[in-house]
Every structure is written in structure tokens, then in C-alpha cells.
Amino acid sequence: MSKELVFGHQNPDTDAIVAAKAFSYYENKMGADTEAVALGEPNEETQFVLDYFDEPALRVITKASDEVDSVMLVDHNEPQQSVSDIADVTVSHVVDHHRIAGFDTAQPLFYRAEPLGCCSTVIYKLFKENDIEIPAKLAGLMLSAIISDTLLLKSPTTTETDVAVVKDLAKIADIDYETYGLAMLKAGTNLDSKTEKELIDADAKSFEMAGKTVRVAQINTVDLDDVFKRQAALEAAAKDENASDGYDLFLILATNILDSNSELLVVGNPTEPVEKAFGKTIANNRLSLPGVVSRKKQVVPQLTDAFNA
Amino acid sequence: MSKELVFGHQNPDTDAIVAAKAFSYYENKMGADTEAVALGEPNEETQFVLDYFDEPALRVITKASDEVDSVMLVDHNEPQQSVSDIADVTVSHVVDHHRIAGFDTAQPLFYRAEPLGCCSTVIYKLFKENDIEIPAKLAGLMLSAIISDTLLLKSPTTTETDVAVVKDLAKIADIDYETYGLAMLKAGTNLDSKTEKELIDADAKSFEMAGKTVRVAQINTVDLDDVFKRQAALEAAAKDENASDGYDLFLILATNILDSNSELLVVGNPTEPVEKAFGKTIANNRLSLPGVVSRKKQVVPQLTDAFNA
Ligand SMILES: [Zn+2]
Ligand SMILES: [Zn+2]
Ligand SMILES: [Zn+2]
Ligand SMILES: [Zn+2]
Numbered sequence: 001m002s003k004e005l006v007f008g009h010q011n012p013d014t015d016a017i018v019a020a021k022a023f024s025y026y027e028n029k030m031g032a033d034t035e036a037v038a039l040g041e042p043n044e045e046t047q048f049v050l051d052y053f054d055e056p057a058l059r060v061i062t063k064a065s066d067e068v069d070s071v072m073l074v075d076h077n078e079p080q081q082s083v084s085d086i087a088d089v090t091v092s093h094v095v096d097h098h099r100i101a102g103f104d105t106a107q108p109l110f111y112r113a114e115p116l117g118c119c120s121t122v123i124y125k126l127f128k129e130n131d132i133e134i135p136a137k138l139a140g141l142m143l144s145a146i147i148s149d150t151l152l153l154k155s156p157t158t159t160e161t162d163v164a165v166v167k168d169l170a171k172i173a174d175i176d177y178e179t180y181g182l183a184m185l186k187a188g189t190n191l192d193s194k195t196e197k198e199l200i201d202a203d204a205k206s207f208e209m210a211g212k213t214v215r216v217a218q219i220n221t222v223d224l225d226d227v228f229k230r231q232a233a234l235e236a237a238a239k240d241e242n243a244s245d246g247y248d249l250f251l252i253l254a255t256n257i258l259d260s261n262s263e264l265l266v267v268g269n270p271t272e273p274v275e276k277a278f279g280k281t282i283a284n285n286r287l288s289l290p291g292v293v294s295r296k297k298q299v300v301p302q303l304t305d306a307f308n309a
Numbered sequence: 310m311s312k313e314l315v316f317g318h319q320n321p322d323t324d325a326i327v328a329a330k331a332f333s334y335y336e337n338k339m340g341a342d343t344e345a346v347a348l349g350e351p352n353e354e355t356q357f358v359l360d361y362f363d364e365p366a367l368r369v370i371t372k373a374s375d376e377v378d379s380v381m382l383v384d385h386n387e388p389q390q391s392v393s394d395i396a397d398v399t400v401s402h403v404v405d406h407h408r409i410a411g412f413d414t415a416q417p418l419f420y421r422a423e424p425l426g427c428c429s430t431v432i433y434k435l436f437k438e439n440d441i442e443i444p445a446k447l448a449g450l451m452l453s454a455i456i457s458d459t460l461l462l463k464s465p466t467t468t469e470t471d472v473a474v475v476k477d478l479a480k481i482a483d484i485d486y487e488t489y490g491l492a493m494l495k496a497g498t499n500l501d502s503k504t505e506k507e508l509i510d511a512d513a514k515s516f517e518m519a520g521k522t523v524r525v526a527q528i529n530t531v532d533l534d535d536v537f538k539r540q541a542a543l544e545a546a547a548k549d550e551n552a553s554d555g556y557d558l559f560l561i562l563a564t565n566i567l568d569s570n571s572e573l574l575v576v577g578n579p580t581e582p583v584e585k586a587f588g589k590t591i592a593n594n595r596l597s598l599p600g601v602v603s604r605k606k607q608v609v610p611q612l613t614d615a616f617n618a
Contacts, residue, residue, distance in 0.1 A: 099417050105408045108424040115417040129438045 003033045004092060005061070005068050007083065008119075009076035010039045014046045014188075017058060018145035019074035019119040022138060023095055026123060027072065029132050034072065037061045039083055045188025049144040052184075053137050064089050075119040077103040095122055117155065117162035120145035124165045139172035147181040148188070151257045185257065186222045196230060196237035200252055207300060209307035212248040212270070215241070216303075218295050219254045224263050227254040228286075231265065235285065238267035249274070251303075255293055262289040264299075277306035312342045313401060314370070314377050316392065317428075318385035319348045323355045323497075326367060327454035328383035328428040331447060332404055335432060336381065338441050343381065346370045348392055354497025358453040361493075362446050373398050384428040386412040404431055426464065426471040429454035433474045448481035456490040457497070460566045494566065495531045505539060505546035509561055516609060518616035521557040521579070524550070525612075527604050528563045533572050536563040537595075540574065544594065547576035558583070560612075564602055571598040573608075586615035 006024040008016025017038055024036035038058035042050060050057055064071050065088040072093035078101050079086050093110040094103075097119050114122050120142040127134050134142070146166050150158040153166060170177040191199060204217035215238075221227055227234070238250035251274070252265040264287040266274055271282055280287050292298045315333040317325025326347055333345035347367035351359060359366055373380050374397040381402035387410045388395050402419040403412075406428050423431050429451040436443050443451070455475050459467040462475060479486040500508060513526035524547075530536055536543070547559035560583070561574040573596040575583055580591055589596050601607045 097417055099414045100409070100420065101413045103412070104410045108406055108408050109422065110424060111409065111420050111422040113418065113420040115419060 002070070003035065003068055004070045004072055005064055006034050006036045006072040006074060006093075007039055007058075007061070007064075008074050009081040012038050012040050012046070013043065013075075014049055014148035015119050015145040016075045017042055017046050018049070018141045019095065019123055020058060021055075022120055022123045022142055023072065023074050023093075023126075025135075025138060026126055026130075026132060027093070030130065035059075043188065044190055044193075045148060045184060048184055048187035049141065049148075052180075053140045053144075055137065055141060074123070077101070077113075079103065095119060095126070097122055115159075117153075117158045118146040118149035120149075121159075121162050121165050124169065125161075134169070134172055136173050139169040140175055143169040143173055143175065143177055144181075144184055147177065147184060152178070152181045152185060154258065154260065182222065182258070189221050189226075189257070191219070191221060191226050191230075196233045197240075199227075199230075200234065200237055200241065200250075205295070206247070207304070209273070209304055212307065213246060214249045214251065214303065214307075215245075215247040216251045216253060216295055216299060219252065220257050221254060222256065222258050224254055224256050224261075227252075228263065228265075231285075234265060235267050238265075242268050251299075253289075253292075253295055253299060257293070260291060260293045262292040263287070264289055273303065273306040273309075276309065277302040311379070312344065312377055313379045313381055314373055315343050315345045315381040315383060315402075316348055316367075316370070316373075317383045318390040321347050321349050321355070322352065322384075323358055323457035324428050324454040325384045326351055326355050327358070327450045328404065328432055329367060330364075331429055331432045331451055332381065332383050332402075332435075334444075334447060335435055335439075335441060336402070339439065344368075352497065353499055353502075354457060354493060357493055357496035358450065358457075361453075361489075362449045364446065364450060383432070386410070386422075388412065404428060404435070406431060424468075426462075426467045427455040427458035429458075430468075430471050430474050433478065434470075443478070443481055445482050448478040449484055452478040452482055452484065452486055453490075453493055456486065456493060461487070461490045461494060463567065463569065491531065491567070498530050498535075498566070500528070500530060500535050500539075505542045506549075508536075508539075509543065509546055509550065509559075514604070515556070516613070518582070518613055521616065522555060523558045523560065523612065523616075524554075524556040525560045525562060525604055525608060528561065529566050530563060531565065531567050533563055533565050533570075536561075537572065537574075540594075543574060544576050547574075551577045560608075562598075562601075562604055562608060566602070569600060569602045571601040572596070573598055582612065582615040582618075585618065586611040 006020045008020050020036040024034045027034045036058055038060050042057050063085045064083045065085045070090040070092045074095050077094050077096050096113045097116050143166055146162055150162055153163050166177055199219050200217045207214045219227055242250050249268040253262050255262045266282055266285050315329045317329050329345040333343045336343045345367055347369050351366050372394045373392045374394045379399040379401045383404050386403050386405050405422045406425050452475055455471055459471055462472050475486055508528050509526045516523045528536055551559050558577040562571050564571045575591055575594050
């Protein structure tokens with residue numbers, strides 16, 4: 001059997017990088033000849049993980065067919081998320097935890113997906129089923145991937161299996177996963193390296209509400225103070241964009257991904273529908289929204305109703 | 310969790326019926342509430358298996374959405390092989406050993422496929438991984454499915470895993486799998502109940518070769534004598550069809566699925582290209598073709614070349 005490449009999705013997150021390393025290690029132990037690669041550079045969180053465990057980054061590829069005939073996919077299956085020439089190679093293995101869409105093969109293959117919080121949790125099960133030992137360093141990487149995908153086991157996608165697996169991996173890696181996980185997530189939401197304009201532009205969407213243009217930006221953090229220590233500068237940046245881009249109202253939803261609470265910063269007018277939407281009074285241009293994490297489900301519909309009332 | 314249905318593909322073979330029974334049993338042991346059903350009546354081979362183990366046939370359904378919201382697929386994934394209203398239900402689990410094609414989901418799911426000889430072999434692995442005991446009767450059914458899909462472990466799709474699993478299941482079921490398997494395969498290729506016309510029509514395809522119309526029928530058997538004791542009547546039926554349907558040449562490829570040898574019965578003209586294609590002389594209208602099992606790969610291309618030479 002000739003060599004195969006193992007890789008996760010484009011714009012790799014920690015799971016995409018770690019699952020490739022873990023599954024390649026597993027497959028090689030099972031007798032295959034594989035190399036883990038990546039479809040992009042590590043993000044800040046993943047770089048923190050690699051540095052912490054003194055682990056090299058993966059070689060980045062943009063094409064596979066010039067190297068191999070056959071590939072193994074982790075943490076994805078949809079062709080548009082995969083390597084550019086995925087249609088020109090055979091997919092022999094998939095390990096994943098996402099929906100299946102647009103994935104077609106000519107031949108039978110190994111496909112292992114489970115609705116768990118992280119692809120690395122599925123790979124942990126493969127190690128166990130086949131009695132393959134997980135080295136301490138790999139355990140640390142896999143634990144990092146699960147903490148990343150599940151936001152320290154707190155996201156609604158977290159399962160009992162993810163919790164149990166993190167605890168076992170923490171034992172193997174000899175690590176306090178809560179302390180380590182917090183530091184890792186903080187590294188991934190490092191707001192200090194970004195300007196206020198970058199922060200409010202990175203994940204922002206515009207909505208028309210009763211004739212007003214409302215801009216809603218979301219900033220994820222592990223500490224709301226990291227956002228609000230820059231409140232005045234953020235307000236100034238939002239005010240600039242209201243003027244330059246014609247928004248009536250700019251809302252900055254700062255979300256603490258660890259405790260699932262948000263704080264809304266309100267810049268512009270009208271502000272009454274905002275207060276009505278959440279049944280609260282704005283103070284110091286802010287509104288606290290405990291339990292709110294989803295702009296799509298917990299902010300926009302409520303605002304729309306209040307504007308139209 | 311509400312009840313789910315588990316079923317194999319349309320026109321069910323033994324694996325489609327048995328894998329549904331086995332996976333439903335497994336899922337119920339794991340805490341789910343499932344019922345195994347089928348998308349069609351058992352064929353002759355499957356009926357032999359059910360009778361042998363005193364096992365009831367499955368309830369046949371044509372729609373799922375009037376009973377359940379969610380289903381589990383075994384031995385298939387392609388929508389056109391599945392229940393008619395597959396688009397109206399959620400697929401929560403798939404266990405399979407085929408290629409993946411046209412299969413899309415909105416949500417993450419459990420998907421377990423391996424390139425093994427039989428879906429029931431994959432399900433056996435699930436039982437082992439989760440320490441669930443396989444009852445003797447179910448072991449007998451699963452062993453039957455593997456023997457059916459792999460033609461008694463002789464088809465090119467057979468893997469070492471299938472062989473090992475059949476041997477273990479034979480121990481659990483306390484059965485001589487070779488003797489039993491032969492009887493089972495014979496029951497499935499019971500030619501005596503069919504007319505000569507039925508035998509040559511069941512699996513026949515027409516090909517244009519150098520201006521001649523060549524009809525190639527294939528009849529699977531576990532004993533070539535079961536075909537050739539009816540040689541004169543088969544020749545007469547083929548001659549009738551040559552006259553009525555305008556075929557120049559009618560070839561009947563009788564294949565012994567147990568030893569992978571075929572014998573070709575030749576009715577019509579020209580016969581020279583047939584002799585040239587296989588480098589043999591026709592005697593008593595017959596040509597022996599040891600090692601030939603595939604019409605598509607081992608007969609049609611050779612004939613086409615000889616006709617065009
Ligand atoms: Zn990912
Ligand atoms: Zn993931
Ligand atoms: Zn089947
Ligand atoms: Zn099958």
C-alpha cells in the first residue's frame with residue numbers, strides 16, 4: 001500500500017490539526033503508511049497548543065494529487081471544505097463528527113462518524129477499541145482539541161463521552177485540564193493583538209429593522225473585561241462606522257464563551273427598541289444579557305420584534 | 310427518545326434482512342427503542358435461513374414517515390435504494406459496507422462503514438467493541454449473511470476479518486458453516502422452480518458487436534449440472550428468443566459461484582469470434598471458462614475485441 005495523506009478542513013481549528021496527527025499516528029500503528037498534513041497555518045489557539053507540548057506544526061498543502069492517490073479526511077467530509085483537488089484522489093478513510101453533505105465515493109471506504117463534541121473524541125475510541133496506547137504528548141493534544149471544540153466541555157454539543165474522554169486524557173497527559181484549558185482558550189481569543197476596528201468587523205452582520213439599519217457585531221472572549229476595558233475606543237470605532245457606512249444603530253455583543261453570558265454595547269439610535277427587546281434599561285451604554293450566546297437565535301429575533309412593535 | 314425503524318435496502322438480500330435484525334438488537338441493548346423492518350419480502354435464500362433458525366420474517370414497510378421521525382439504515386445508504394419517503398425522515402444511524410453516494414444529512418449522525426465483505430461483519434465488530442453478547446440464533450443469522458455476501462468466503466470482496474468472524478459466529482451458533490453454507494447457497498440458486506425462459510431472461514444484456522446483436526445471459530448456480538441437465542431446453546428457449554427478438558447470437562454464461570468457474574452455452578451465429586475470444590473450440594455448443602465469473606470484465610471485452618478483429 002502506498003503512502004496516504006491525512007488532513008482536516010480548510011481554515012484549520014485545533015481539532016482539524018490534532019485529529020490529523022492522532023489519526024495518522026493510529027493508522028501507522030495499524031500498519032498503514034500515512035503523513036498528517038494541514039490545509040492551512042495554525043490559528044493562535046492551535047499555536048499555543050503546539051508550543052505548550054513542544055510539537056511541530058504540520059506541513060501545509062494546497063494540492064494532494066501530485067503526491068498521493070489516496071487520502072484520509074478528519075473533522076470534515078464536505079468537498080468544498082477539503083483540499084482543492086479532492087475530486088482527483090480517492091478518499092479511503094473519514095473520521096468525523098459533522099453532518100454528511102456532498103460526499104460521494106466510487107468505492108467502499110472506512111467511514112466513522114459519531115455525533116460527539118469533537119473528532120478527536122471519536123479517534124480516542126478507535127485507539128481504545130484496538131488497544132493502541134496513546135502517548136502522553138498526543139493525549140495532551142487530543143485533550144486540547146476536545147476543550148477547543150466544546151469550549152471547556154460547556155458548549156451544547158458536549159456529550160458525556162467527551163467529558164469522560166477529556167478526564168482520561170488528562171490523566172495520561174498528567175495535566176490539570178481546567179487550568180490548562182482556560183489558558184488555551186484565552187490564547188485563542190487574544191483580543192489584545194487586534195485593533196478596535198478589527199474586533200467589530202471580524203464577525204458582524206447588518207439587519208434592516210423597521211426602516212433602520214442595525215449592525216450587530218459579536219466578539220467572543222474568555223473575560224468580558226478584555227472587551228470592556230476598551231469600551232471608549234470600541235464606541236468610537238462603532239460611531240465611525242455608523243457615520244461612514246450609514247448604520248443607525250451599532251450593537252456589539254461581547255460573549256463570554258466560558259460562562260455563556262453576554263454584555264451588549266449600544267452605539268447610535270434608537271435605543272428604546274433595544275431596551276424593550278430585552279426588558280432592561282441601558283446604563284453606561286451597556287445591557288447585560290445573561291445566558292445569551294447566539295446572535296441568530298437570542299438577539300436578532302427579539303430586536304426585530306421590538307422594532308416592529 | 311421515540312421509536313426508530315431499522316431497515317436494509319429494497320429487494321432485500323440475506324444481509325439486508327439480517328443486518329436489520331442484528332443492528333436493532335444491538336441498539337436496543339444500547340438503550341434505544343427500535344424495530345427491525347424490511348423493504349420487501351425475503352428471497353428464497355433468506356427464507357431458507359429464516360426457516361432453518363425458526364426466525365420470523367420482518368414486517369414489510371413501504372413508508373416510514375407515517376410511523377417514525379427517525380430511522381437507521383443498514384447495508385445501504387443511497388436514497389434510491391432506501392424507503393420511498395427517506396427524504397421525510399431523519400437518518401440517525403448508518404451501518405454499511407458500500408460506497409457512499411447521494412447521502413446527505415442536515416445533522417451529525419452515527420455512520421459506521423468499513424470495506425468488509427458484509428454489513429453483518431461490521432455489526433459483529435460493534436457487538437465486540439461494546440461487550441454485548443451475541444445470542445446463538447442471531448450468530449447463525451449473521452453467519453448466513455456473511456456467507457451470502459461472500460459466496461462462502463470465496464468472492465473477491467472477502468476479507469480476513471470476514472473469515473475470522475464467520476469462524477467465531479459458527480462457534481457461537483454451534484454450526485458446521487461449510488455444510489450449512491452450501492445448503493443455504495443452493496437454496497438461493499434453486500433453478501428447478503424456474504422455466505428455461507425465466508432462467509435466460511432474469512439477468513441478460515444485449516450488446517452490438519461489429520453489426521451483430523449479441524445477447525449474454527448469466528445464470529448463477531452452485532452446481533453446473535443443474536443448468537446443463539436442461540441444455541436442450543435452454544438451447545430451444547434461446548433459439549426462440551433469437552428469432553423473436555432479432556439476436557444473432559445468444560450466449561448463456563452459467564457460473565458456479567462456489568468455485569468461480571463458468572461454462573458458456575452458445576446458440577446462433579457467428580461462433581468463430583467466440584472461439585477466438587477465448588482461444589478454445591466449441592464442442593456440443595459449449596465452451597468451458599475456468600476462473601471466469603464476471604460478464605462485464607471477463608466476457609464482454611474479449612468478445613468485443615474478437616468481433617472487431
Ligand atoms: Zn474543526
Ligand atoms: Zn471538530
Ligand atoms: Zn445487501
Ligand atoms: Zn451486504
